[in-house]
Each structure stands twice: as C-alpha cells, then as structure tokens.
Amino acid sequence: MTPRLTAGLGLKPQHFEDALACPAAGLWFEVHAENYFVDGGPRLSWLDAIRGRHPLSLHGVALSLAADAPPDPEHLRRLRRLADRVDPAIVSEHLAWSTWRGAYHPDLLPFPRTSAALARIATNLGIVQDALGRRVAVENPSHYLRLDGHDWNEIGFLDELVRRTGCGLLIDVNNVHVSAANLGFDAAAYVDAFPGDAVMEVHLAGHSCDPALGESLLIDSHDAPVAEPVWTLYERLVARIGARPTLIERDDRLPCFAELLAERERAHRALVPVLAEAA
Amino acid sequence: MHPASTTPLATFQDAFAQALFAGDECADARVAALVAQPAFAVYRNTVVKACIDALQANFPAVTRLVGEEWFRAAAGEYVTRERPREPSLLRYGATFPGFLAGFPPAIGLPYLADVARVDRFWTEAHAAAVAPVLRAQDLVGTDATVLADATLVVHPAARWAWFGDAPIRSIWSANRSAETSTGEIAWCGEGVLLTRPDAAVGWCAIDAAACRFLDACAEGRCVAEAMDAALGVDRTADPARIATTLMDARAFARLVASATGGNA
Numbered sequence: 001m002t003p004r005l006t007a008g009l010g011l012k013p014q015h016f017e018d019a020l021a022c023p024a025a026g027l028w029f030e031v032h033a034e035n036y037f038v039d040g041g042p043r044l045s046w047l048d049a050i051r052g053r054h055p056l057s058l059h060g061v062a063l064s065l066a067a068d069a070p071p072d073p074e075h076l077r078r079l080r081r082l083a084d085r086v087d088p089a090i091v092s093e094h095l096a097w098s099t100w101r102g103a104y105h106p107d108l109l110p111f112p113r114t115s116a117a118l119a120r121i122a123t124n125l126g127i128v129q130d131a132l133g134r135r136v137a138v139e140n141p142s143h144y145l146r147l148d149g150h151d152w153n154e155i156g157f158l159d160e161l162v163r164r165t166g167c168g169l170l171i172d173v174n175n176v177h178v179s180a181a182n183l184g185f186d187a188a189a190y191v192d193a194f195p196g197d198a199v200m201e202v203h204l205a206g207h208s209c210d211p212a213l214g215e216s217l218l219i220d221s222h223d224a225p226v227a228e229p230v231w232t233l234y235e236r237l238v239a240r241i242g243a244r245p246t247l248i249e250r251d252d253r254l255p256c257f258a259e260l261l262a263e264r265e266r267a268h269r270a271l272v273p274v275l276a277e278a279a
Numbered sequence: 280m281h282p283a284s285t286t287p288l289a290t291f292q293d294a295f296a297q298a299l300f301a302g303d304e305c306a307d308a309r310v311a312a313l314v315a316q317p318a319f320a321v322y323r324n325t326v327v328k329a330c331i332d333a334l335q336a337n338f339p340a341v342t343r344l345v346g347e348e349w350f351r352a353a354a355g356e357y358v359t360r361e362r363p364r365e366p367s368l369l370r371y372g373a374t375f376p377g378f379l380a381g382f383p384p385a386i387g388l389p390y391l392a393d394v395a396r397v398d399r400f401w402t403e404a405h406a407a408a409v410a411p412v413l414r415a416q417d418l419v420g421t422d423a424t425v426l427a428d429a430t431l432v433v434h435p436a437a438r439w440a441w442f443g444d445a446p447i448r449s450i451w452s453a454n455r456s457a458e459t460s461t462g463e464i465a466w467c468g469e470g471v472l473l474t475r476p477d478a479a480v481g482w483c484a485i486d487a488a489a490c491r492f493l494d495a496c497a498e499g500r501c502v503a504e505a506m507d508a509a510l511g512v513d514r515t516a517d518p519a520r521i522a523t524t525l526m527d528a529r530a531f532a533r534l535v536a537s538a539t540g541g542n543a
Contacts, residue, residue, distance in 0.1 A: 039407055040410075041404075043405070106325070106363065106368060107326045114288065116288060144318035
C-alpha cells in the first residue's frame with residue numbers, strides 16, 4: 001500500500017523549487033505523461049527529483065483510447081519506460097480520442113458511445129494495462145456538443161468498462177459540472193450514480209464561460225480556482241464514496257504556489273476526517 | 280500503415296478530424312450535426328491553440344525576433360499544413376524552419392529560417408539521451424597513430440551548423456535569452472555548437488572547419504579523415520585548437536579505437 005495520498009497538485013515547471021521543498025502531509029503531484037516522453041536531460045532529472053520527495057501520478061492526455069485503432073506501440077513503450085522510472089501511485093487516461101490515422105489532435109475529442117465503441121475501448125484498455133502491468137483510471141471528459149447515436153449513457157459505459165477490463169475510474173467533478181451545464185443534465189444525480197468503488201482519483205479544476213457564448217457554454221479551461229458549485233459536488237461525492245486522492249488542476253493563468261497550496265488545503269481538509277473515520 | 284477502417288466509429292473520426300481544420304461543410308451527417316453547433320468551435324480553437332502554443336514554446340528566438348502577433352499568424356498557417364504526428368508537442372515543428380524559408384511574408388528576413396533551426400537544435404539537445412562525456416584528459420597517453428585511426432563518437436546532445444551567409448549564432452543568442460542585446464553584430468558567417476554539459480543546454484561559436492570536423496565524425500569517419508575534411512574547408516585551421524574547442528564544449532561521448540588498428 002502506498003502512503004495515504006490526500007490532495008495533490010498538477011506540477012508546473014514554474015513551481016519546481018516550491019514543489020520540491022513543500023512538506024505538506026499527504027501532498028502528491030501529477031504530470032501529463034507525454035510531457036516527459038524524452039530520452040534524457042533536465043526534464044527527466046527534474047521529475048526524478050520531485051519523485052524523490054513526493055508521490056507522483058501520471059496522467060495521459062494522448063493515448064487516444066477511444067480511437068477505432070489499437071494504441072500506438074511506441075507511445076506504450078515510452079509510457080511504460082516512464083512508469084518504470086517513476087513508479088507512479090496512479091496512472092490515468094481519458095474516455096476520449098486524439099490521435100487518429102497518425103495525426104495528433106491535441107484535445108479530448110468526443111464520440112458516440114456505441115456498443116462497438118465500448119468493445120474497442122475495452123480492447124484498447126486491456127492492451128494498455130497489459131503493457132504497463134498496472135491498472136489504469138479512466139476519466140470522464142467535458143462535453144460541449146449534443147451528440148446523437150449513443151447506445152450507452154456515460155456512467156453505464158464507464159461501469160461496463162470497469163466490469164470488462166478491471167480498470168479504475170477518475171471522476172473529474174469540474175467536467176461533470178461543465179458537461180451538466182452544457183448538455184442540461186443534473187450534475188448531482190451524475191455524481192450520485194458514479195461507480196464509487198472503482199474511483200481511484202478525483203480531479204477538481206476551474207472553468208470559464210465561452211468568450212462568445214457566455215454562460216450558455218462553460219469551458220473546462222483550468223485557468224481559475226475551483227468554483228463553489230464544484231466544491232459542493234465534491235463534498236457530496238466524498239460523503240458517499242469516501243476519501244480518494246484528489247487533484248487540483250491548474251494549467252493556465254498560474255497563480256503563485258502558495259495560492260495553489262491553499263486551494264489544495266481545502267480538499268485535504270475535506271479528506272482527513274473521512275480517512276480518520278475509515279481507519 | 281493504418282488499414283483504412285470503415286467502421287461507423289472510424290468514419291465518424293475521419294469526418295470529425297477533417298472538420299477540425301475544414302469549413303463547415305461535412306458529408307457525414309453525424310459530424311455535420313456537430314459542426315452546426317456553435318460549441319464545435321471549442322474543439323477547433325483548442326486544437327489550433329495548442330499547436331500554436333507549442334510552436335511558440337519551441338521557437339522562442341523566432342518569436343522574439345518577429346513579435347508574438349506575427350509569429351502566431353505564421354504558426355497558424357503552418358498548423359493547417361503540418362499536423363502534429365507525435366502524441367507529445369515537445370518536438371512539434373521539425374519542418375517549421377523549412378516552412379519559414381518558403382513563407383512569403385518572411386522574405387525580408389532571410390535569416391529567420393536559420394534562427395529557427397538553432398531553436399530546434401536547442402529542443403533536440405534539451406531532450407537528448409544521457410551519455411558520458413569525453414574530456415581532453417581522457418586522451419592523455421593515447422598513441423598518436425591510434426588516435427588518428429580512431430573515431431570520435433559525437434555526444435547525443437550535440438547539435439551544430441555553419442551558417443555562411445549571416446551571423447546566425449549572434450542573432451539567435453541575442454534573441455534566445457531575455458537579455459537586451461549588447462552592441463552591434465558584425466555581419467559575417469558564423470557557426471554554432473549546442474551541447475548539454477551539465478543540467479542545462481549551452482552553446483558556443485565554432486568556425487567552419489570545426490563544423491566540418493563534427494560533420495565528418497558524425498558520418499563515422501576516423502579522426503585523421505575528419506581532420507583532413509576540416510582542413511579542406513580552411514587550410515589555416517589548427518587541428519589541436521579544433522579538438523580542444525570541441526572537447527571543452529563536451530561535443531563527444533567517447534573515442535572508439537579502430538578495429539583494424541588492433542586496439543579495439
């Protein structure tokens with residue numbers, strides 16, 4: 001069993017020294033795995049140094065699990081090499097696609113949740129988990145579009161993936177809030193129905209309104225503090241499923257490390273009593 | 280290569296990927312219904328912005344030379360022609376220098392493509408594999424004929440080029456660091472060598488003969504042949520000085536003795 005992770009932070013190069021030195025209990029860091037797909041050099045040395053002091057999670061953004069093609073063997077080889085190097089506490093990816101027929105589209109793209117897509121993603125997840133020798137947590141994406149042709153709702157789809165592959169899940173509570181607002185479903189009902197036993201990690205992030213469409217379209221922009229309605233959903237989730245490693249994601253308009261640490265402290269404080277109760 | 284899958288999911292993904300970069304007309308009814316929604320622009324904007332951001336991060340000296348607005352417009356043009364091929368954007372833009380060389384708005388900046396090449400060198404040097412470094416003292420006591428027949432293996436982080444037409448190293452160096460440029464740049468050809476001696480990428484000026492020497496070493500030619508090639512570029516070059524300059528800059532990983540010389 002790894003040491004108890006409470007709340008973590010996305011690791012940014014600007015915060016390296018602060019991150020390295022930070023003594024906060026339960027703190028861990030997450031990086032986008034593909035940013036460390038290098039043969040050597042300062043980038044990896046930096047990651048090694050952080051890993052020497054803190055637990056680390058590898059969050060993949062480009063494995064393209066939902067593409068109708070097997071994962072790229074070279075990508076898997078690099079991911080395996082990185083995972084072997086840093087021995088991550090958690091490895092995660094998205095229920096989305098990005099690489100398609102050799103071109104990488106740097107986003108998390110949607111698809112119709114058909115039974116054929118489910119079979120493909122289950123196969124792909126099996127390949128990835130076998131290649132890594134690790135369980136992978138799959139994250140619910142943000143939705144912006146009304147897409148027809150689904151055979152499955154998202155929770156049923158994720159639940160079935162868990163059943164078929166033994167994968168874990170990562171629930172991004174901000175993505176739930178954003179998607180619920182954009183597509184018009186009940187975020188609390190989604191959080192209540194999410195398969196709690198499979199949840200390996202939780203993501204929290206800030207969002208913003210679309211510059212052109214305003215509040216009718218929320219963007220998962222990671223450029224602001226976590227919003228109050230997202231904290232409320234998070235507390236509701238933790239009350240139901242218990243404590244899970246929780247990440248504050250911030251990728252744009254970066255504040256100073258202390259400000260992120262204060263936000264992270266709020267999640268930490270929500271988890272500690274739940275952990276104490278469960279102990 | 281990729282078998283041309285025609286499953287419903289594959290044809291959806293073909294149409295969606297195309298629509299990210301195309302106009303609003305789409306033959307696939309499922310994707311046409313998505314493109315018709317204003318929110319489809321979120322995906323278009325995110326993909327293009329991520330590519331442009333990556334290019335700006337990978338070509339900082341070019342950005343500083345031309346300004347952010349000009350750079351992002353040029354990068355946007357490049358993105359429509361060259362999608363990323365790797366699942367990481369750290370190395371995106373391998374063909375960007377060549378694109379700039381043929382980019383009509385850059386015609387008044389003939390040095391821009393070469394500055395981009397040096398930005399690219401920096402990216403490659405930064406991410407290159409770890410390897411030992413050959414130092415001058417490692418060669419002390421090596422027999423001169425053994426040395427002449429041996430091959431110097433170039434360090435994986437070393438990148439170099441000779442630019443005969445313009446002071447590319449000076450222009451690049453002044454724009455790569457945030458420092459304000461000091462003094463006039465003399466307009467003459469320059470060579471540059473980038474290496475990663477310790478935890479960071481460093482660079483130095485090298486002459487045409489030293490560049491030719493490195494080229495020959497990278498081609499696998501022995502020290503004597505590589506030095507002949509260097510002297511072919513500049514009869515007055517000093518072989519000892521070339522070797523010292525390059526070794527001081529940590530350009531080599533090791534010396535491999537010739538198998539035929541009996542010292543392998």
